[in-house]
Amino acid sequence: xxxxxxxxxxxxxxxxxxxxxxxxxxxxxxxxxxxxxxxxxxxxxxxxxxxxxxxxxxxxxxxxxxxxxxxxxxxxxxxxxxxxxxxxxxxxxxxxxxxxxxxxxxxxxxxxxxxxxxxxxxxxxxxxxxxxxxxxxxxxxxxxxxxxxxxxxxxxxxxxxxxxxxxxxxxxxxxxxxxxxxxxxxxxxxxxxxxxxxxxxxxxxxxxxxxxxxxxxxxxxxxxxxxxxxxxxxxxxxxxxxxxxxxxxxxxxxxxxxxxxxxxxxxxxxxxxxxxxxxxxxxxxxxxxxxxxxxxxxx
Numbered sequence: 306x307x308x309x310x311x312x313x314x315x316x317x318x319x320x321x322x323x324x325x326x327x328x329x330x331x332x333x334x335x336x337x338x339x340x341x342x343x344x345x346x347x348x349x350x351x352x353x354x355x356x357x358x359x360x361x362x363x364x365x366x367x368x369x370x371x372x373x374x375x376x377x378x379x380x381x382x383x384x385x386x387x388x389x390x391x392x393x394x395x396x397x398x399x400x401x402x403x404x405x406x407x408x409x410x411x412x413x414x415x416x417x418x419x420x421x422x423x424x425x426x427x428x429x430x431x432x433x434x435x436x437x438x439x440x441x442x443x444x445x446x447x448x449x450x451x452x453x454x455x456x457x458x459x460x461x462x463x464x465x466x467x468x469x470x471x472x473x474x475x476x477x478x479x480x481x482x483x484x485x486x487x488x489x490x491x492x493x494x495x496x497x498x499x500x501x502x503x504x505x506x507x508x509x510x511x512x513x514x515x516x517x518x519x520x521x522x523x524x525x526x527x528x529x530x531x532x533x534x535x536x537x538x539x540x541x542x543x544x545x546x547x548x549x550x551x552x553x554x555x556x557x558x559x560x561x562x563x564x565x566x567x568x569x570x571x572x573x574x575x576x577x578x579x580x581x582x583x584x585x586x587x588x589x590x591x592x593x594x595x596x597x598x599x600x601x602x603x604x
Contacts, residue, residue, distance in 0.1 A: 306593075307591040307592060307593055308591070308592060308593070308594060309590050309591070310556050310586045310587045310589075310590050310591070310592055311554045311555055311556040311557075313586075313592045313594055313597050314555045314556045314559055314597075315554075315555045316594070317594070317597060317598070317601075318555065329367075331446050331448075332367050332477060332478070333367070334444070334445070334446065335444040335446055335448055335450070335477075335478070336362070336365050336367065336468075336478045337362050338442075338444045338445060339442060339444065339450065339452070339468060339478065340361040340362040340365065341362070342439060342442055343361060343435055343436070343439065343466075344358055344361055346435040346438055346439055347431065347435055349438070350431065350434055350435065350438065352431040352434075352435070353411070353412065353427065353431070354381065354427075354428055354431055356384075357381040357382050357383060357384070358379065358380070358381055359380045359381070359382055360378075360379065360380045361379065361480075364377070364378070364379055364480055364481070364482045365466075365468075365478050365479060365480045366478075366479055366481075367477065367478055367479075368475075368476050368477055368478070368479055377463065377481060377482055377483055378482065378483060378485045378494075378505075379464075379482035379483065379484050379485060380485050380487065380494065381428065381484060381485070381486050381487070382486075382487050382488075382489070383486055383487065383488050383489065384489050385407060385409040385411060385488060385489055386407060386408075386409070386488060386489055386490040386491075387405040387406060387407045387419060387488045387490070387491070388405070388406040388407065389403040389404070389405055389406075389491075389493075389502075389504070390403060390404040390405075390406055391403055392404055392501055394501075401503055401504050402498060402501050402502070402503060403495070403501060403502045403503075403504060404418050404419075404501060404502075405418060405419040405488070405495070405502055406418055407419055412427055413427055419502075420500050421497035421498065421499065421500045421501055421502055422497065422499065422500050423500075424486065424497065425484055425497045428484055429456050429457075429464065432454060432464070433454055433456070436452050436453070436454040436466060437454075439452055440452060441471060448470070448471075448472075449470075449471035449472065450468045450469060450470060450471055450477070450478070451468070451469040451471050451474075452466060452467070452468055452469075453466070453467045453468075453469070454466050454467075455467070457483075462483070463481045463482060463483055464480075464481070464482055464483070464484070465479065465480060465481045465482075466479070466480040467479055467480075468480075483496065484496075484497070485505055486502070493505070533566065533570040533571060533572060533573065533575075533576060534566070534569065534570060534571070535569065535571055556583075556587060559583065560580065560583055560584065560587065563576060563579065563580045563583070564580065567580060579600055579601070582600055583600070
């Protein structure tokens with residue numbers, strides 16, 4: 306039975322997470338175990354961020370296994386109260402920038418205000434210490450891994466933790482994230498904006514980001530996007546959380562990601578064929594699931 310274009314795309318993505326094989330489940334279990342070890346190490350070093358991370362086990366993805374679990378937003382719940390004060394920034398039309406006033410004594414607080422860049426940098430330094438201390442881990446499965454942390458830079462706007470299979474020196478698990486903070490008296494989440502904070506539009510933003518993550522993961526695996534990219538291109542730069550349009554449904558985002566990849570691909574021909582066929586499905590807003598699966602199998 307024909308489905309609407311976007312409905313079919315969403316169903317296809319959801320199907321990827323069902324009925325993992327025993328091998329796939331092993332890597333899922335290892336990733337969950339590594340996430341727990343990272344959280345525990347924050348406590349072991351008596352970090353000011355111990356116990357604040359709430360979703361580390363939901364921001365990883367498995368590099369060659371089609372389980373779209375990843376989310377770009379790492380949630381940290383800080384154990385003190387703040388009072389948001391709206392700030393007007395010249396050149397910004399929205400009223401979503403805040404100072405966070407507080408009476409608490411904390412390393413990220415200056416003159417009664419939480420300083421965004423200081424808070425993020427303190428977290429990154431502690432995360433660096435955590436990963437350095439763990440360095441290598443052997444999971445209950447018997448598999449051993451090496452961990453590497455890369456801090457965000459001006460060119461790379463997300464933090465990453467790469468988890469290598471120690472035996473084959475290949476990345477098996479990958480965490481990519483932007484820290485998002487909330488505080489003890491409020492469920493509102495904030496993203497750091499220079500030394501200020503942007504209030505997170507929680508439900509809608511998180512839903513859109515998760516949709517993008519699933520599509521990126523699908524393309525990486527099912528379409529083997531990496532084989533079309535020049536070796537100098539980092540896929541995270543192209544398909545990262547801030548490189549795509551803020552709106553759009555699953556079908557629109559899929560077309561956007563493919564379009565971006567085609568412009569830099571070494572051999573864009575197969576991708577162009579898929580892109581053009583998807584456009585036809587979108588314009589008719591009707592597609593059979595078997596023909597959609599057959600299209601992706603073409604690559």
